[in-house]
Amino acid sequence: MKYEQFGKIYFKLRRCRANFTTSKNKTMNMKTFTTILALASVLLINAQSEKTANIKITIENVLSEEGSVIASLHNEDTFLKSPGVKTAKEPAKKGEVTLLFENVSPGTYAILAIHDSNSNNSIDFDASGMPLESYGQTGDINPFGPPIFADAKFEVNGEDQEFRIRF
Numbered sequence: 001m002k003y004e005q006f007g008k009i010y011f012k013l014r015r016c017r018a019n020f021t022t023s024k025n026k027t028m029n030m031k032t033f034t035t036i037l038a039l040a041s042v043l044l045i046n047a048q049s050e051k052t053a054n055i056k057i058t059i060e061n062v063l064s065e066e067g068s069v070i071a072s073l074h075n076e077d078t079f080l081k082s083p084g085v086k087t088a089k090e091p092a093k094k095g096e097v098t099l100l101f102e103n104v105s106p107g108t109y110a111i112l113a114i115h116d117s118n119s120n121n122s123i124d125f126d127a128s129g130m131p132l133e134s135y136g137q138t139g140d141i142n143p144f145g146p147p148i149f150a151d152a153k154f155e156v157n158g159e160d161q162e163f164r165i166r167f
Contacts, residue, residue: 006049010096015167027033037081050156052103057088059097059113060166063134069097085109092117110152111138134167 059069069092072084088099092115099113114123115134124132137153154161 030098050105052105053156053158054160055101055104055111055156056160056162057099057101057111057113058162058164059099059136060164061134062092062094062097062167065094066118067090067092067119069113070098070116070121071099071111071113073101074103074112074149075107076149076153079110080146084112090130102155106156106158108153108155110149110154111163111165112147112152113137113167115167136165136167138163138165
């Protein structure tokens with residue numbers, strides 16, 4: 001019998017029927033091989049179609065070196081409700097601080113950032129509800145109320161992006 005090698009799989013050709021013998025002499029039929037090949041192709045196509053992106057954020061006007069600067073990436077479901085899809089944190093540095101979100105899947109997002117000067121991992125408010133720590137967001141800031149997702153949102157489509165947020 002004649003064997004043809006393709007990678008680590010050997011094809012044993014007989015009449016019009018092919019059996020495949022792996023390097024450990026295990027035989028699989030054509031239907032099993034075709035199913036495995038189709039599944040591998042689908043997985044490869046899906047892996048290539050969802051291209052992720054990196055998002056670089058430069059926070060401007062950091063007024064002190066106390067605490068840290070925290071930015072959180074939100075979709076509409078997590079905006080102002082939970083920690084976010086991704087979070088980045090760096091020690092505060094007077095002037096500018098740069099943060100990076102890596103491998104962000106395509107979708108609609110907004111970024112919220114705070115200068116957590118007392119390192120309690122949240123923004124602090126006074127008795128009237130006004131923030132005691134610096135904050136910012138992507139897009140336009142509404143100075144007369146809380147951030148709004150529609151004002152801060154942007155699209156991620158697989159291309160790397162950069163944003164500047166001013167405290």
